[in-house]
Amino acid sequence: MSSRAVxxxxxxxxxxxxxxxxxxGAEVRP
Structure with a gap:
């Protein structure tokens, strides 16, 4: 696998x- 794919x-x-x-975060602090 190429580094670019990684x-x-x-x-x-x-x-x-x-x-x-x-x-x-949106659910905890709407």
Whole structure:
């Protein structure tokens, strides 16, 4: 697997985590 593919997967993972945290934060503090 190329380093570029790894970087893309990591970027997608970070985006997903941030979206989940934002969603949870919005639910806890509307």
């Amino acid at each position: 970087a893309e997967q990591v970027g997608i993972g970070r985006t997903t985590v941030l979206n989940i945290l934002k969603r949870e």
